[in-house]
Amino acid sequence: MERVQVPALREVCVRVTVNGVPHACTVPARTLLVHLLRDRLRLTGTHVGCDTTQCGACTVDLDGAAVKSCTVLAVQADGHEVTTIEGIANPEEGTLHPVQQAFKDEHALQCGYCTPGMVMAIRQLIADHPDPTQDEVRHALSGNICRCTGYQNIVAATLHAARAATGARGPADKREG
Amino acid sequence: MFPADFAYARARSLDEALDLLDEAHAAEEEAKLIAGGQSLLPMMKLRLAAPQVLIDIADIADLKGGDWNATAIGALTTYRQLHLNGSLTSGIPALADALAVLADPQVRARGTIGGAVAHGDPAADLPPVLLALNAELAIASSAGKRTASLDDFLQGIYTTDLAEDEIVTHIRIRTPGASGSAYEKFPQPASHLPLAGACAVVRLRDGLIEGAEVAVTGISPRPYRARAAEQVLVGASPAPDVLAAAAEQITRLPDGQELSLLGDQHASAPYRAHLAEVLTRRALAKAISRARFAGMC
Numbered sequence: 488m489e490r491v492q493v494p495a496l497r498e499v500c501v502r503v504t505v506n507g508v509p510h511a512c513t514v515p516a517r518t519l520l521v522h523l524l525r526d527r528l529r530l531t532g533t534h535v536g537c538d539t540t541q542c543g544a545c546t547v548d549l550d551g552a553a554v555k556s557c558t559v560l561a562v563q564a565d566g567h568e569v570t571t572i573e574g575i576a577n578p579e580e581g582t583l584h585p586v587q588q589a590f591k592d593e594h595a596l597q598c599g600y601c602t603p604g605m606v607m608a609i610r611q612l613i614a615d616h617p618d619p620t621q622d623e624v625r626h627a628l629s630g631n632i633c634r635c636t637g638y639q640n641i642v643a644a645t646l647h648a649a650r651a652a653t654g655a656r657g658p659a660d661k662r663e664g
Numbered sequence: 665m666f667p668a669d670f671a672y673a674r675a676r677s678l679d680e681a682l683d684l685l686d687e688a689h690a691a692e693e694e695a696k697l698i699a700g701g702q703s704l705l706p707m708m709k710l711r712l713a714a715p716q717v718l719i720d721i722a723d724i725a726d727l728k729g730g731d732w733n734a735t736a737i738g739a740l741t742t743y744r745q746l747h748l749n750g751s752l753t754s755g756i757p758a759l760a761d762a763l764a765v766l767a768d769p770q771v772r773a774r775g776t777i778g779g780a781v782a783h784g785d786p787a788a789d790l791p792p793v794l795l796a797l798n799a800e801l802a803i804a805s806s807a808g809k810r811t812a813s814l815d816d817f818l819q820g821i822y823t824t825d826l827a828e829d830e831i832v833t834h835i836r837i838r839t840p841g842a843s844g845s846a847y848e849k850f851p852q853p854a855s856h857l858p859l860a861g862a863c864a865v866v867r868l869r870d871g872l873i874e875g876a877e878v879a880v881t882g883i884s885p886r887p888y889r890a891r892a893a894e895q896v897l898v899g900a901s902p903a904p905d906v907l908a909a910a911a912e913q914i915t916r917l918p919d920g921q922e923l924s925l926l927g928d929q930h931a932s933a934p935y936r937a938h939l940a941e942v943l944t945r946r947a948l949a950k951a952i953s954r955a956r957f958a959g960m961c
Contacts, residue, residue, distance in 0.1 A: 495671035495684070495717050516672035516718070538665050540706055540771060541854050552744060552773035558705045559774065562672055563698075563720065611769065615748075629856065630768025 499562045505530065506574025514561055521545045523561035524571060532572040532603050536632070543631030546604035547571050553611035555630070572603035575610065586610050586648045595644035597635035605631050609645045618653055621646065667708035674720040678833065681721050682806045685829050688717045697721050697831060699740050700774035702767070703783045727778070727833055732756075736802060736834035739778020743790075747772060756837075757954055758796065758845035758863050758947075762789045765849055767856050778832045781814060784824040784886065786926060787857045791818065791887040793847050794837065795879035796863040802834040809833075818886040821926075843867040843875075844955025848943040849882075852930050858882040859931045860939035862914070864947040866902070868955045873897045873906075878944060880914060883936040884923050892916040893944065902952045911944040 501518075502511045505528060512527050524530045524547070536544030538557050545557040548570035556569075575584040583591065586606045596602045605628070612619060612627040619627065624645045625638075633641060675681035681697070688695035696715035698704055699722050707713040721727070727738040729745070732752065746752050747763040766772060766789040780790040781801060791814065799814040806829060814835075817825045826832065849861035860882045867875040876897040881887040895918065896910040915923045915937050927933030 494687070495673035495719075497669060497671050499672055515669065517667045517669055519666070538709070540702065543768070543770060546770055549773075553770050554773050555770045558702060558771075560672075560698075560701065560705070562674075563701065563722065565674075608770065615769075626764075627769055630770045 499565070501561045501565045503561075503564045503566070504568045506570055512561075516560070516562055518561040519557055520547070520549075520559040520561045520564050520569070521556035523564075524556060524569070530571050530573050534600055534603055536600065536604070541630075541632065542601070542604070543608055543628075544601050544604040546607040546631065548607060548611070553608050570607075572606060575606070584610065585651050586613070586644070589644040589648035589651065590641075593640050593644035593647055595637065595640040597633075597637045601631060601633045601635075605633070605641055609641075609648065612645065613649050613652060617649060619645070619649055665709040667705065668711055668714040670708075670715055670718045672718050672720065674723060676723055678724055678726055678804060678831065679806075681719055681724060681831060682804065682829070684717075684719045685831070686806050688719070689828055693717050695719055695828070697782075699776045699779050700742060702771045702775040703779060703785060721831065730834065732837055736836035737777060738834055739782075739832045740776050741778075743767075743772035743775050743777070743780075744769070746777065755958075756793075756797065756845060758793050758847040758865065758951070761847035762793045762849075762861075762863070765847075765851065765856070766790065777835055781817065781835065782824060782826055782832045784818060784820070784822045785857075786821050786885055786887070787859075787861075787882040788887065789847070789849060789858055789861055789881065792861055792863040792879035792881040793845075794835065795887055795889050796845070796865045796877040797837040798877070800836045801832050802836065803830050804833045805830045811836075815889060818888075820885040823886075844951040844953065844958055846947045846950035846954060848947040848950070850939045850943060860936050860943055862940055862943040862947045864944065864951040866897070866948065866951040866955050868902065868952065871901070873900050873902050873952075876910075876948075878910070878914075878948070880940050880944065883915070883933070883940050884925055888923065890914050890916075890944070891918045892920075897948070904949070907945050907948045907952075910948065911941045914940050914944050 499516045500513050534544040536542035540558040547556045586609050608631050624642050693716040695717040727740040730737045753760040801812050845865040847863045849858040863879045865877040876894050878890040878893045892913040893910040900906045925933035
């Protein structure tokens with residue numbers, strides 16, 4: 488039987504915009520997005536925790552949605568836009584992202600390992616639900632695990648960040664408390 | 665963890681994807697389609713799957729979005745898109761129930777409805793809802809198109825009726841009229857996969873159950889329609905003892921035989937079956953409550 492060569496590649500060129508900066512990297516097709524970010528682009532703020540799509544430490548923004556970068560191939564991000572924890576503060580004004588600031592104010596981190604993924608997941612949560620209840624926050628963070636079990640202050644920081652954003656837009660949140 | 669080495673190709677159109685499948689088949693290379701990859705990539709990282717060729721179909725615009733009523737939902741529609749688009753879950757509360765508890769928000773942003781059916785996972789959340797809604801799949805190959813009911817399509821553990829040269833392109837359901845529906849699950853806390861899950865769709869007429877569909881996931885080699893339980897419900901009063909009697913039949917086949925049950929390190933088969941009975945009772949009660957209010961405002 489004549490063997491047909493399938494036009495598929497073991498090495499791929501990934502052209503991806505990360506935190507507004509375009510990058511082109513040639514990597515094995517099996518490279519995961521989190522390893523492209525950490526090992527090739529040296530953006531080590533994104534962590535690998537469980538490596539099995541459960542803990543959420545590797546959460547990044549891909550085309551406007553929080554995803555787990557240990558379960559996305561780098562080549563799947565070819566032609567797309569990624570935002571990592573390094574890309575959300577405003578260095579020109581010297582300000583943190585509101586979720587980062589709320590984590591600082593509410594002491595929402597202990598060892599810090601889950602923090603980048605938590606912040607990226609909460610950033611998505613507040614974009615989807617600007618005025619979440621505590622119950623909604625806990626459900627929305629079901630894909631992020633804090634091994635220190637510091638959820639109390641993580642939830643408090645989320646509500647704090649959401650209130651800060653709501654306060655900037657309009658009347659105070661009437662559902663709090 | 666890395667997947668085993670593979671060659672990657674991105675298809676820009678359905679025809680290109682079908683050509684790539686045919687070429688891989690002719691070259692005797694094992695090819696897998698990848699869309700969101702939320703089930704496939706974890707399996708590849710654990711070497712439970714090691715395809716030689718990975719064909720990325722995520723860019724095929726024709727297979728995205730759609731509408732239950734007009735045509736059908738494209739297989740590449742993500743759980744997140746379904747969940748955020750109220751018009752797609754309107755009148756089908758069981759679908760909204762399942763989308764709210766399926767995996768986690770990050771996984772829902774990547775995982776697709778086509779993947780949910782084509783993967784053949786014995787413990788996925790969406791298949792029981794689609795089974796209870798009598799879903800039909802549109803399937804394409806380079807030889808042409810066909811349709812299959814989801815009930816015929818699902819065959820066993822990660823086993824479906826999909827041939828090597830075929831792609832699930834669309835999913836169609838008939839939005840039920842004045843009916844109530846609900847999905848209830850008991851999740852494994854780390855993976856969020858259901859140890860058991862049950863979907864009920866109930867139509868009421870003159871205070872009696874005119875029709876009911878019940879489907880279960882997580883406890884047997886494939887999500888299934890619990891037709892013995894449905895038979896208890898049809899024509900009966902929607903009373904708690906009737907729902908309990910129906911739920912007792914949840915692992916029974918219409919011919920009276922017992923269903924083949926699955927158990928693993930997370931939960932034994934008898935425990936999963938017990939959960940399915942309890943969850944069926946709850947889903948039925950919720951579906952009936954919703955049916956009473958359906959169409960009122």
